[in-house]
Each structure stands twice: as structure tokens, then as C-alpha cells.
Amino acid sequence: MNAAEELQSGAEASVIPGLPGEICDHAKARGRYLVECFDENGVKQWETEIENLVTTAGKNDLLDKYFAGSAYTAAWYMGLVDGGSTPTYNAADTIASHAGWTENTGYSNSTRPSVSWNAASAGSKATTSTTFNINASVTLAGAFMVTNSTKSGTTGIMYSVGAFTGGSFTAQNNWTVNVTWTGTIT
Numbered sequence: 001m002n003a004a005e006e007l008q009s010g011a012e013a014s015v016i017p018g019l020p021g022e023i024c025d026h027a028k029a030r031g032r033y034l035v036e037c038f039d040e041n042g043v044k045q046w047e048t049e050i051e052n053l054v055t056t057a058g059k060n061d062l063l064d065k066y067f068a069g070s071a072y073t074a075a076w077y078m079g080l081v082d083g084g085s086t087p088t089y090n091a092a093d094t095i096a097s098h099a100g101w102t103e104n105t106g107y108s109n110s111t112r113p114s115v116s117w118n119a120a121s122a123g124s125k126a127t128t129s130t131t132f133n134i135n136a137s138v139t140l141a142g143a144f145m146v147t148n149s150t151k152s153g154t155t156g157i158m159y160s161v162g163a164f165t166g167g168s169f170t171a172q173n174n175w176t177v178n179v180t181w182t183g184t185i186t
Contacts, residue, residue, distance in 0.1 A: 029054065029062070031160050031183045033143045036129075040174040048169065050143060050162035052181075056091050058159035077112035077149045078130040078179050080104040081161065083141030083168030095146050095158040103152055106138035107177075111149040115181070126182040134175045141168045143179050 033050035054062075065072050081087055081101050088100030109132060116128045142163045148156030160181075171177055 028186050029183065030186065031181060033162055034180045034182070035140075035143060035164065036178045037169065037171050038176050038178070039172070045171070045175065046169050048164040048166055050164060052160040052162035053089050053091060053093075054160045055093050055158055057094050057157055061157045061159065075147060075149070076115040076127075076159070077146055078115060078127075078132075078181075079112050079144045079146055080107070080132060080138075080140050080177065080179075081142030081144065081163070083139035083164075087141050087163060089142075089161055089163060093158065093161060095144075095148060095156055096154040098158075098161070101142070101161075103144075104138055104140055105151045106134060106136040107132040108135040109133055112146065112151055112153075113179075114149065115145065123186065124182055124184045127180055129178040129180050132177040132179070134171045134177060135173055137173060138171050139168050140164065140171060140177065143181075145181060 031052040031054060033052055034047070035050065036047045037045045039045050080103065082104035084102075087102075090098075090100060093100070113130045113132060115130055118126050118128060142161060144158055144161035146153075146156050146158045148154075
């Protein structure tokens with residue numbers, strides 16, 4: 001059996017001209033947020049998904065930690081993007097500098113909610129649901145993941161950010177917004 005016959009289902013392979021039998025595997029990292037909003041009675045008011053933008057800082061952090069094993073941080077936190085204006089996102093955004101959008105802190109949690117992780121399986125890794133306890137009338141437009149727990153904090157690494165599918169959504173006092181993030185390597 002040759003190397004091409006040993007590929008697992010779903011794997012990509014290509015032969016590089018001039019290198020007989022060489023296999024080239026391509027991996028693409030993707031992330032998606034699922035955001036659900038519930039009223040004070042637990043009735044779902046809206047749901048949206050985000051195909052996230054992984055920032056350049058996030059990509060560099062992932063590569064440094066995985067391949068070089070440098071300064072690994074297991075603590076991650078979720079944040080919400082304010083929808084009072086129309087946010088814009090850029091791969092160059094960092095948690096210290098993101099001119100196209102602002103953080104929404106209209107929730108009673110004392111810090112950005114921490115992320116808990118499920119075990120990786122089949123090339124995916126997901127967070128458990130992260131809950132924001134809304135304490136004001138807010139308009140939300142997106143979510144982000146960062147290594148700093150401080151509300152409006154500007155230090156740490158912002159891995160990804162993204163806009164809600166369908167624009168902005170509102171939430172009221174005593175409602176909850178739950179955010180789940182799933183990363184996939186394909």
C-alpha cells in the first residue's frame with residue numbers, strides 16, 4: 001500500500017511535482033461563536049452565529065504557544081461588542097487597539113466571564129456556554145475572546161472577534177446572553 005492509499009477519510013493530499021509520493025496535508029483553523037439570548041423567564045428571544053475573525057495577534061499567539069511552547073496561558077474570557085454604532089473589524093485589531101468597535105459592559109458579572117473548555121474531538125474544540133447577566137438595556141453586535149478578565153481591559157491577547165449574523169440585537173435588564181465558541185481544524 002502506498003502513502004496515498006493510507007489517507008484517512010476527509011484528509012486532503014496532493015502530490016508535489018518532482019517529489020514522487022510526497023503528500024502535502026493542508027490544515028485550516030476556523031472558529032464560530034453561537035450566541036443565544038434568554039429573557040428573565042428563560043424564553044429564548046434570539047440566536048445568532050458568528051464566523052469569527054482570528055486576529056493577527058491571535059494567530060501569532062497560537063503558533064508561538066503550540067510550536068514554541070512559549071508563555072502558555074490557559075485562562076480565556078469572553079466579551080461582547082457594543083451595537084450602538086456599526087462596528088467594523090480588522091485582523092490587526094488587538095484588545096488595546098480596535099478603532100472600529102467598542103466593548104459592551106452592560107452586564108452584572110464583575111469581570112468578563114471565564115471560558116471553560118470541553119475535550120477536543122474529531123478536530124474540534126468547544127467552550128461550554130459562557131453566561132453574561134445583562135443588567136441594562138443593551139444593543140449587541142458581536143463577541144470576542146481574550147486573555148484578560150477585566151471589563152474594558154486593554155492588556156492581554158485577543159484571539160478572535162466577530163459580528164453577529166443579521167446585525168445588532170437587543171437584550172434587556174435581567175436577561176442572559178450565552179456564548180459558546182467552537183474551533184475546528186479542517
